[in-house]
Each structure stands twice: as C-alpha cells, then as structure tokens.
Amino acid sequence: MNLDFIYFENGIDRIAGRLPGMPRDRVVINRLFVYIFNELDHVYNEHLSEFGLNTSSFLALAMILMSNEENRLNPSHLGEALVASRTNVTRLTDDMVRSGWVSRKPSMQDRRRVELSLTPDGRTLILKVLPIIWRRIEQQWADFSPAEVVELDRLLRKMLEGLQRFKAAS
Structure with missing residues (x-):
C-alpha cells in the first residue's frame, strides 16, 4: 500500500x-x-511518453478515432468526453495539431464550428498505441475475477448516478 x-x-x-x-x-x-x-495517470503517462503522448492526448486521439466513421469530433464534445475545460481542450488540440496528429477543419454541418480530424499520422499512432494500452489494462486487472470486475463496474456506476443526483439537487 x-x-x-x-x-x-x-x-x-x-x-x-x-x-x-x-x-x-x-x-x-x-x-x-x-x-x-x-x-x-502516472502509470499510463509513463507508458505513453515514449510515443510523445500523455493520458489526455491519448484519450483525445482515441475519442476522435471512435467518434464516427470520418474520425471527426467537435472540440466541445471532446471536452465533455475528457471532462476538460474549453481552455484545456484548446491547449491539447493545439499540441496535437502541432504534432501532426490532428487537423482542424470547418464543420460540414455548420461552418461556424470546427471539427477535429485524425491525420494519417494520428491514426497510425493511435492504432499502434491501443494494443499496448490494452495489454497494460489486462495486466492491471489481472488480480480481479470477471465477477469482481462486473461488481465493481456496477458499484461505480451506482456511485456516479448518486453523485449526479446530488449535483442536480444542489
């Protein structure tokens, strides 16, 4: 401990x-x-740093990859998914654009909005890193039985629902 x-x-x-x-x-x-x-966060940042990533940039790239078939995502939706402020999403996006992993493009539906898209380099990177992280996740949960994982998931979701009710009532 x-x-x-x-x-x-x-x-x-x-x-x-x-x-x-x-x-x-x-x-x-x-x-x-x-x-x-x-x-x-420390463990994942340690593994991700060899790829020039941290947990925020990794999750952002994964979210963009999983968002839809075109691998596009609105920055505000990314902020919601990452539970991050607009300022942090802008900083993160700027870093990913500078690294060549993401591009900013006008939205197809609303030209006033911006969409983030994976570049070929970003797609290659995230597809390379995902299996490594999946192995790490499997190792992390090795001490838990499948039933314990299901029960912990149930309990954490129950806690999240309670916190959301508490937040709504405040």
Missing part, C-alpha cells in the same frame, strides 16, 4: 477518534479514488 495513503488514513483515524460520527470509511474511500486516479 502506498505510504502516503497510509499516512493519510492514519490521520483520518486520529480525526475520527476525536470527532464521533465521522463517516470514516467513506472519507477513506473518497480519498482512495484520488490516489488510484493519480497512480493510474
């Missing part, structure tokens, strides 16, 4: 000892999500 997380968990135990009623287990699980996300 990550020593930083153990330190955090020990601190939560001290607070819980002083403040009865603290939902200790749920506080720890919330923080565990942050640690897991950071660890995943």
Whole structure:
C-alpha cells in the first residue's frame, strides 16, 4: 500500500477518534479514488511518453478515432468526453495539431464550428498505441475475477448516478 495513503488514513483515524460520527470509511474511500486516479495517470503517462503522448492526448486521439466513421469530433464534445475545460481542450488540440496528429477543419454541418480530424499520422499512432494500452489494462486487472470486475463496474456506476443526483439537487 502506498505510504502516503497510509499516512493519510492514519490521520483520518486520529480525526475520527476525536470527532464521533465521522463517516470514516467513506472519507477513506473518497480519498482512495484520488490516489488510484493519480497512480493510474502516472502509470499510463509513463507508458505513453515514449510515443510523445500523455493520458489526455491519448484519450483525445482515441475519442476522435471512435467518434464516427470520418474520425471527426467537435472540440466541445471532446471536452465533455475528457471532462476538460474549453481552455484545456484548446491547449491539447493545439499540441496535437502541432504534432501532426490532428487537423482542424470547418464543420460540414455548420461552418461556424470546427471539427477535429485524425491525420494519417494520428491514426497510425493511435492504432499502434491501443494494443499496448490494452495489454497494460489486462495486466492491471489481472488480480480481479470477471465477477469482481462486473461488481465493481456496477458499484461505480451506482456511485456516479448518486453523485449526479446530488449535483442536480444542489
């Protein structure tokens, strides 16, 4: 277990000892999500860096590839898919255009809009990287049974729905 997380968990135990009623287990699980996300991001960035990518650029290229048959995607839809601000999507898109992986073109439906398209180099790159990442994902989940993967998926979706209801009610 990550020593930083153990330190955090020990601190939560001290607070819980002083403040009865603290939902200790749920506080720890919330923080565990942050640690897991950071660890995943670090591991994937390590693997992707040899291709000049990071998790954001990899996911962006994959999203454009999967978006439709023409491999085009509107930047606002990319931002929604990546859960990223307009500023971050613009910066990411600028980097991908500079790298030659993506081009910007006027939308076929609305000339005021822009669409992002994979270039042949971007398509070649993402098709080269995907199998490597798939192997990494298989390794990452090797300690989980198929039933555990299904159950975790169900529980995380349940949590997401609850968070969305909470957000809508706020």
